[in-house]
Structure formats: structure tokens, C-alpha cells
Amino acid sequence: MTTLEKAGPEQTDATRTAPLLEVRDLHVEFHTRDGVAKAVNGVNYSVNAGETLAVLGESGSGKSVTAQAIMGILDMPPGRIPKGEIFFRGQDMLKMSGEERRKIRGQKIAMIFQDALSALNPVLSVGYQLGEMFRVHQGLSKKDAKAKAIELMDRVRIPAAKERVGDYPHQFSGGMRQRIMIAMAMALEPDLIIADEPTTALDVTVQAQVMDLLAELQREMNMGLILITHDLGVVADVADKIAVMYAGRIVETAPVHEIYKAPAHPYTKGLLDSIPRLDQKGQELYAIKGLPPNLLRIPSGCAFNPRCPMAKEVCRTDVPPLAAVSDTRASACHFWKETLDG
Amino acid sequence: MAEAILEVRDLVKHFPLTQGIIVKKQIGAVKAVDGVSFDLYRGETLGIVGESGCGKSTVAKLLMNLERATSGQVLYKGEDITKLSGRALKAVRRNIQMVFQDPYTSLNPRMTVGDIIGEPFEIHPEVAPKGDRRRKVQDLLDVVGLNPEYINRYPHQFSGGQRQRIGIARGLALNPEIIICDEPVSALDVSVQAQVINLMGRLQKEFDLSYMFIAHDLSIVRHISDRVGVMYLGKMVEIGDDEQIYEHPTHPYTQALLSAVPVPDPESREHRERIILSGDVPSPANPPSGCRFRTRCWKAQDKCATEVPLLAVPERFKGADSPAAHESACHFAEEKDVVGAA
Numbered sequence: 149m150t151t152l153e154k155a156g157p158e159q160t161d162a163t164r165t166a167p168l169l170e171v172r173d174l175h176v177e178f179h180t181r182d183g184v185a186k187a188v189n190g191v192n193y194s195v196n197a198g199e200t201l202a203v204l205g206e207s208g209s210g211k212s213v214t215a216q217a218i219m220g221i222l223d224m225p226p227g228r229i230p231k232g233e234i235f236f237r238g239q240d241m242l243k244m245s246g247e248e249r250r251k252i253r254g255q256k257i258a259m260i261f262q263d264a265l266s267a268l269n270p271v272l273s274v275g276y277q278l279g280e281m282f283r284v285h286q287g288l289s290k291k292d293a294k295a296k297a298i299e300l301m302d303r304v305r306i307p308a309a310k311e312r313v314g315d316y317p318h319q320f321s322g323g324m325r326q327r328i329m330i331a332m333a334m335a336l337e338p339d340l341i342i343a344d345e346p347t348t349a350l351d352v353t354v355q356a357q358v359m360d361l362l363a364e365l366q367r368e369m370n371m372g373l374i375l376i377t378h379d380l381g382v383v384a385d386v387a388d389k390i391a392v393m394y395a396g397r398i399v400e401t402a403p404v405h406e407i408y409k410a411p412a413h414p415y416t417k418g419l420l421d422s423i424p425r426l427d428q429k430g431q432e433l434y435a436i437k438g439l440p441p442n443l444l445r446i447p448s449g450c451a452f453n454p455r456c457p458m459a460k461e462v463c464r465t466d467v468p469p470l471a472a473v474s475d476t477r478a479s480a481c482h483f484w485k486e487t488l489d490g
Numbered sequence: 491m492a493e494a495i496l497e498v499r500d501l502v503k504h505f506p507l508t509q510g511i512i513v514k515k516q517i518g519a520v521k522a523v524d525g526v527s528f529d530l531y532r533g534e535t536l537g538i539v540g541e542s543g544c545g546k547s548t549v550a551k552l553l554m555n556l557e558r559a560t561s562g563q564v565l566y567k568g569e570d571i572t573k574l575s576g577r578a579l580k581a582v583r584r585n586i587q588m589v590f591q592d593p594y595t596s597l598n599p600r601m602t603v604g605d606i607i608g609e610p611f612e613i614h615p616e617v618a619p620k621g622d623r624r625r626k627v628q629d630l631l632d633v634v635g636l637n638p639e640y641i642n643r644y645p646h647q648f649s650g651g652q653r654q655r656i657g658i659a660r661g662l663a664l665n666p667e668i669i670i671c672d673e674p675v676s677a678l679d680v681s682v683q684a685q686v687i688n689l690m691g692r693l694q695k696e697f698d699l700s701y702m703f704i705a706h707d708l709s710i711v712r713h714i715s716d717r718v719g720v721m722y723l724g725k726m727v728e729i730g731d732d733e734q735i736y737e738h739p740t741h742p743y744t745q746a747l748l749s750a751v752p753v754p755d756p757e758s759r760e761h762r763e764r765i766i767l768s769g770d771v772p773s774p775a776n777p778p779s780g781c782r783f784r785t786r787c788w789k790a791q792d793k794c795a796t797e798v799p800l801l802a803v804p805e806r807f808k809g810a811d812s813p814a815a816h817e818s819a820c821h822f823a824e825e826k827d828v829v830g831a832a
Contacts, residue, residue, distance in 0.1 A: 321770045352706070379752065380680070381751065387756075432688055
């Protein structure tokens with residue numbers, strides 16, 4: 149188990165002892181007609197206040213399922229959490245009652261989804277939906293809630309908030325809708341925000357606007373942010389530390405600067421080598437061979453071994469533990485030393 | 491310069507906006523493509539980039555004559571495709587094929603892979619006589635890196651990357667000269683994206699194909715393209731070879747677009763200059779007068795509202811032996827390196 153801490157003078161002893169959120173050995177499985185799909189297989193990570201953790205992975209790596217387990221919005225059944233703990237400010241949320249969790253959800257931990265159009269209710273005005281947060285959680289009157297909604301829309305820089313508060317989601321552009329999602333997540337000033345691919349559906353110029361806004365609000369309110377994404381570019385721009393996931397496991401964790409310079413896991417290395425760069429004209433791209441594994445039949449040993457250029461016999465039999473590479477880094481590879489050296 | 495295989499001249503597509511149910515009255519038009527001209531040379535890849543709604547996909551459809559142009563010409567070897575119909579159109583389409591974005595919806599789920607890839611032969615039986623088709627399909631599967639024994643499988647038995655290979659095999663079936671790719675890899679995971687991009691590069695060399703590569707991901711476009719055109723609101727705003735566009739852009743929109751792309755290198759986040767555009771893309775039903783980008787441009791002056799800038803080599807760079815001397819539709823074109831190329 150490795151806990152990454154952001155080094156910095158602002159950190160007090162209290163935050164060091166108990167991170168804002170800590171996930172320990174989390175397992176999630178889904179019972180399907182074809183068998184048990186093991187989506188998450190022992191994930192550990194932690195986030196402190198004011199810190200941005202990027203969870204990087206491809207589709208099916210378990211990054212979104214972990215987030216849903218933290219939020220408590222997994223469909224159970226078919227989902228099941230056979231093992232694991234999720235501590236929020238030192239308390240295990242998986243042991244809480246539904247009532248207690250509801251108090252945390254929205255007020256303490258909020259989530260931003262990828263597709264704002266399907267996350268917003270199309271038949272209610274955005275003002276009503278924003279105001280709902282205050283009516284339900286703080287018992288404000290309709291009028292006060294609407295005033296608060298306008299204030300929020302101003303805060304995420306939606307032009308002419310007063311006039312637009314009665315508009316419906318389809319009347320906004322994609323970027324504006326994502327701002328409304330951010331406003332909704334920020335409404336109750338949570339301690340932690342989980343953003344699941346918040347800019348994937350947006351154009352690059354709008355993506356830059358939205359990521360800037362998110363980073364600014366995070367700084368202002370000293371929130372923890374878990375950014376779930378597959379985009380290595382976005383990660384490099386905003387994250388403090390990274391957790392790379394593959395087949396439901398974390399294969400590497402590191403501070404952002406180090407991982408791009410020298411990855412310590414062949415999967416991370418493969419990912420970094422396989423993206424075309426804006427500032428370089430390459431020849432042939434490096435391609436990781438093969439396909440991501442079927443979660444019903446995860447390969448024995450290291451799940452990445454069938455695609456790994458360094459795989460040896462031990463990789464097919466023994467699951468590599470997440471071993472410490474340095475004080476702040478860890479890699480789940482039998483040959484992390486060789487990988488690190490290139 | 492190489493021989494132009496496709497010449498596009500002043501291509502216009504307006505979608506009428508109508509009012510009334512029984513008596514339809516035209517009240518305006520969405521100017522999706524509004525006067526676009528470019529050439530596609532034999533054996534090259536022309537990348538087209540732009541944000542959603544800029545008209546890049548409509549251009550693709552116009553080139554295939556899937557959508558009738560309002561005015562303008564598409565000359566394939568000197569013959570205007572937009573005027574063709576029936577047998578003559580069918581003959582031209584044999585040489586221009588398309589690969590679509592979404593490998594999940596562009597393959598018929600009820601047809602086997604063999605039927606999907608073999609379908610073009612039904613329409614153009616002269617390419618492969620009946621008895622020969624099965625072998626041809628298996629050859630095609632082999633060419634795109636799929637097991638020829640998969641010929642009787644259905645699309646749902648394949649992953650996203652494999653399905654895109656099937657789409658490419660179908661595009662190749664008739665030995666076309668031009669393949670129009672509309673966001674061919676944007677639905678794929680990073681590690682699979684590289685495989686498909688490499689495959690497309692290899693096929694281009696092998697079959698001497700010309701690609702028109704439409705995408706919103708500027709890094710991928712740079713990787714694969716010889717020349718790049720940038721579109722904004724139905725107009726081509728800048729076009730040139732990859733070095734001219736990426737390292738010496740002269741149009742402010744291109745500069746903003748490039749600076750907004752997140753670079754997968756955390757070291758660059760401190761020293762990279764970012765141009766964050768304000769606002770959203772205006773509606774193509776009611777585009778701004780003069781230069782269409784002026785509402786979001788930081789250089790806009792009175793002249794920009796009255797005079798439409800033409801796509802030409804800017805006066806100040808004319809005759810200069812500099813990479814900045816390429817076509818750019820801006821009154822105040824000037825060079826700016828935003829990528830910080832190594």
C-alpha cells in the first residue's frame with residue numbers, strides 16, 4: 149500500500165494523517181449472464197484537500213466504476229463490492245447507512261459527468277435544477293433557490309445568467325451545459341469533486357475554457373479533485389499526481405512530472421509512446437499490440453502480460469504487487485527497474 | 491507539384507430552414523459549407539480540422555455526393571461530380587470510398603463480416619466475379635490485420651478497433667483511389683488508435699491511396715497529414731503543409747486552436763502560452779458579417795466586420811521564402827509559434 153502525499157509547506161500534520169479520501173483494496177464485480185466480470189480488483193488511492201489526482205485508463209479499466217463506488221451510485225445488483233474500504237475524512241463510507249451516505253453525497257462529495265446533455269433533465273429549466281440543490285439540502289424557498297442559481301451561473305461565467313436561468317438544457321451549447329454541471333457540483337461547496345471525463349465531449353477551445361474554470365474554482369475552494377480521463381494531454385496540464393489503471397488495478401502511481409519523464413510500468417510507457425504529438429512529426433507510432441482484456445477472463449499473473457514486450461515466465465504466474473519505486477512512486481511490474489532505465 | 495486528383499471549387503451547401511407544416515416557407519438557411527476550395531493530390535493525405543459545426547463532415551458528404559451541393563464544383567479528374575447522377579455517379583463512387591467515425595453504428599449488426607465487406611462487390615460486380623468474392627474478402631481481412639477465418643462472424647463479436655478495421659476493409663474492397671475518413675479513430679482507445687493509424691499509413695503506401703482525413707484531434711492530424719486545412723463556420727480559414735500550419739500558423743483561429751490542445755508533457759504547462767477564446771461558435775444560420783471569426787478574435791477591427799477576408803497568401807508574406815507564406819484568410823495575418831516545437 150502506498151499513499152502519495154503532495155509535498156508542500158501548506159500541508160499540516162492533521163491532513164497528513166488523514167487524507168480527504170482514501171480508497172483501500174477496493175474490489176467491485178458485476179454478476180452477468182456470462183459470469184462474473186471483475187471490474188475493480190484491489191484499488192488503492194488517496195486524495196488530499198487542494199490536490200488533483202488524475203485516474204488514467206482506457207475503457208473497461210475500472211476507472212469510472214471506482215468513482216461510482218465512491219459516490220455510492222453503483223447499481224447493486226448486478227454490482228457487488230466484495231471487499232474494500234472507502235474512507236472519507238477517516239470514516240468508512242461503505243459501512244454507513246443509506247441516510248448517512250446521502251448526507252455526504254452532493255454536500256461533501258460531488259460528481260461531474262461526461263455527457264451533460266444526458267445528465268441534465270431535459271424537461272426542467274436549468275435554474276430549477278440548480279435550485280433543487282438548495283431546496284433539498286438546505287430547505288431554501290423557491291425564490292431564494294432561484295437567486296442562488298443565478299449566483300452560481302454567474303460564478304461559472306454563463307453570460308446573462310439572469311435572463312437564462314429559465315432556459316432549458318437544449319438551449320445551451322455543449323460548453324455552457326458542462327459549466328452548468330460544474331455549477332451544480334460546486335453548489336454546496338463540497339470538499340471533493342469527482343469529474344468523470346468532464347471535457348471528452350467538448351471541442352478543444354471549449355475544453356480549455358472548462359478545464360481552466362474547474363482548476364480555478366478548485367484553487368479558490370481548496371477542494372480535492374479526482375479527474376478521470378483517458379487523455380494524457382489533459383492530465384499533463386492539470387494533475388498533481390496520476391494513478392494509471394489497467395484491468396481493474398492500479399499499475400502505476402506517481403507525481404505528474406516524473407511519470408512523463410520516466411514511466412516505471414510498460415503499459416504507461418506504451419501509452420505515452422503511442423500518442424501522436426502536436427509538436428513533433430513522427431514516423432510510425434508505437435502501438436501496444438493486442439486488445440484490452442475481457443473482464444470475464446482476466447489473464448493470470450500480470451493482466452498486461454499478453455500485450456507486454458517485456459513479459460517473462462514470472463509475469464504469467466505471479467500477480468506483481470504495487471511496489472514502491474521511490475517515496476512518492478509505485479509500480480505494479482516485476483521488472484519496474486528495467487522499465488525505468490528504459 | 492503532384493497531380494490534383496480532386497479539385498474542389500467554391501463548394502456551398504445551405505440547408506434550408508422552413509416554417510409552416512402544409513405550406514413550407516423558407517425563412518433562412520444553415521450555411522454549413524459556404525465557399526470552400528481546395529485540391530487533393532494523388533497519394534497525399536489532406537487533413538481537415540475544425541470544431542463541431544464547422545462543416546467538415548458536410549464537406550465529406552459533398553465529395554461523395556451523398557449530399558447535393560447548393561453550388562460549386564467537385565472535379566474528379568476534370569469531371570464535375572455534383573452534376574452526375576445514375577450510372578455515371580456510381581462509376582465515380584467506386585473510386586471514392588468512405589470510412590466512418592462510429593464503428594458501432596456503421597456496420598449492420600445482422601450481416602456477417604463477409605457480407606459487409608463483400609457488399610461493395612454486389613453493387614460493382616465487375617470488380618470481382620461471384621466465385622472469386624469469398625477469397626477476395628479473406629484477402630481484405632488479411633490486409634487489415636484480421637484473421638481471415640473470422641469471415642462468418644458478426645460485428646458484435648469484435649472490439650471497436652477490430653470493427654474499424656472491418657470498415658477500412660470495406661472501404662478498400664473496390665480498389666478506390668481516394669478514401670475519405672471522417673473521424674476514423676476518435677471512438678477508439680489510445681492504445682488501439684495507434685494500431686489503426688499505423689494500418690492506414692501502411693495501406694496508403696501499399697495501394698497508392700489519397701486520404702482526406704477529417705478529425706478534431708490536431709495531434710493525430712499532424713501525424714498522418716501531408717497538408718492540413720483548418721475550417722471555421724463553413725469556411726476554410728488556413729491551408730498549408732504540416733510545418734506551415736503547425737509551426738508557422740498565421741490565422742488567429744489556427745493559433746488559438748493549436749494553443750488549446752493539451753500537450754502530454756507537464757514541463758510545458760508553465761512556459762506554454764495559451765490563447766483561451768471567449769464565447770462559443772456562432773450559429774451557422776446567422777454567421778457574423780465580414781470575417782466569421784471576428785466575434786471571438788482578439789485582433790478584430792472595423793475592417794473585419796465589413797470585408798470578408800479571402801483565402802490567399804497574405805500580402806506581407808507574398809514572394810517571401812518563408813513557411814509563413816501560405817494561404818490564410820485573415821486581414822491581419824501574422825506569424826506566431828504557439829506549439830513551441832522542438
